[in-house]
Amino acid sequence: MQQTENLAPHVQDIARALQNRMEPDAIEDELRRYLDYGVPLAQAKKDIVRMHGGTFVAGEKKLADVLPDERGIEITARVLTVNPKEITVKGQAKTIFYGLLADETAKVPYTAWKPFDNLQKGATVHVKNASAKKAFREADRIEINLGDYTTVTPSDARLEIKDEFPAPEAGGARVSAEHKLRDLREGQSSVTVVGRVLDLREKTISTANGQKTLVEGELADETGRAPFSAWEPEKLPAEMKQNSVVRVKGAYVRSFRGIPNLNFGQYATVEVLPDRTLPNAEELDKPKPFHLGELEAAGGGQGVMVEGVVLEVKKGSGLIFRCGAEGCNRVLQKMECRVHGKQKGQPDLRIKAVLDDGHGAATFFANREATEKLLGKTLAQCQEMARDAMTIDVVYDEIVPKLTARRVVLTGNASHDEYGLQILAGDLAFAPERDAEAEAEKLYGSIVEILQEVGPQ
Numbered sequence: 001m002q003q004t005e006n007l008a009p010h011v012q013d014i015a016r017a018l019q020n021r022m023e024p025d026a027i028e029d030e031l032r033r034y035l036d037y038g039v040p041l042a043q044a045k046k047d048i049v050r051m052h053g054g055t056f057v058a059g060e061k062k063l064a065d066v067l068p069d070e071r072g073i074e075i076t077a078r079v080l081t082v083n084p085k086e087i088t089v090k091g092q093a094k095t096i097f098y099g100l101l102a103d104e105t106a107k108v109p110y111t112a113w114k115p116f117d118n119l120q121k122g123a124t125v126h127v128k129n130a131s132a133k134k135a136f137r138e139a140d141r142i143e144i145n146l147g148d149y150t151t152v153t154p155s156d157a158r159l160e161i162k163d164e165f166p167a168p169e170a171g172g173a174r175v176s177a178e179h180k181l182r183d184l185r186e187g188q189s190s191v192t193v194v195g196r197v198l199d200l201r202e203k204t205i206s207t208a209n210g211q212k213t214l215v216e217g218e219l220a221d222e223t224g225r226a227p228f229s230a231w232e233p234e235k236l237p238a239e240m241k242q243n244s245v246v247r248v249k250g251a252y253v254r255s256f257r258g259i260p261n262l263n264f265g266q267y268a269t270v271e272v273l274p275d276r277t278l279p280n281a282e283e284l285d286k287p288k289p290f291h292l293g294e295l296e297a298a299g300g301g302q303g304v305m306v307e308g309v310v311l312e313v314k315k316g317s318g319l320i321f322r323c324g325a326e327g328c329n330r331v332l333q334k335m336e337c338r339v340h341g342k343q344k345g346q347p348d349l350r351i352k353a354v355l356d357d358g359h360g361a362a363t364f365f366a367n368r369e370a371t372e373k374l375l376g377k378t379l380a381q382c383q384e385m386a387r388d389a390m391t392i393d394v395v396y397d398e399i400v401p402k403l404t405a406r407r408v409v410l411t412g413n414a415s416h417d418e419y420g421l422q423i424l425a426g427d428l429a430f431a432p433e434r435d436a437e438a439e440a441e442k443l444y445g446s447i448v449e450i451l452q453e454v455g456p457q
């Protein structure tokens, strides 16, 4: 009983993040199940929202990152203006207030649907539980609503508010911030990027309003790569093709299959830039080095290179059998598929292991090719080995000493889901040997320095 009461505010948080698309009872059941499994509360909340296609706004946002139709918004802003306005609601006269709020990133209009004592001209305020909508008649502008559930409290935060924000673009007053592709994060909006189109294709999907065609692809710059979806392909410039360099303004970022995905919606504009703006496709296609901490923060990435130490080779590495049912490919447990039951099974090789790079940890998967390369054995040879030993464990047992505690370089795609950060490694190689002696000397040197600094006691 006690626990039920404690969960209520968290259930509300989730409901808000899902824009009340899910019943509180169902949310509570699900939340309880996560907690029963020992998932920490904050993680459970985030996972549930993500699983149901919402965006969990944990903590504060900058005004430039607020999205239309977002709820439960928390911001710290300066009240630039407060103007009363008389309106009539159901025959009753009512006073509302409108004006402008600003932070370091943007200046946006607001409407307060009731009086707030702390909403004073020039005050810096902390606003919780506000909502946003598209501003009336102004594309790409949002308006903040302060309603019945909103709280406005004084804040002593010192905001650096500029007199002028960059010139409004496409009729909007929001700052469209230029980002490098590796800096894209779930939930960002009004994003400007410059990238080369590595890949471009049409895709038809079924929606509630019938068939819809969109354009999908991948953009790359010197820092990274990101998949994109253009939801209004008719608005793309005709000269935008594979290998074009484009500048996209007013895009937003959503995670799709665990990777930050750039979306061009109705407010986005795309222009083709001169080819020399960016290096050529071959150069941009090369995997970029990342830290696991960075990938964790980004929620994944494409074409990444990570170097770290293998902490543990997981069971389920080595010789495995996959479900043969069409489109399934799941790994069989005791020759049984979770969905399709008993199966004959297709033999395969893989590695599932934990990598740590000092900035974070990730589970990585390496495919048959990488496993064959590591073992110096083909799949057929591994099967023979297992037959002779009468257990598939022999393959696992051979991988463990070859990989455990070794420094490796992985290249592939990273994604983030309820199991944490995962890397699908297209390639696995041992890191170049470091000069151990030189490193030891360096370490010894700094110890001597420390000792000298501390001095004789």
Ligand SMILES: [Zn+2]
Residues within 6 Å of the ligand: 323, 324, 325, 328, 329, 330, 337, 338, 339, 340, 341
């Ligand atoms: Zn199956």
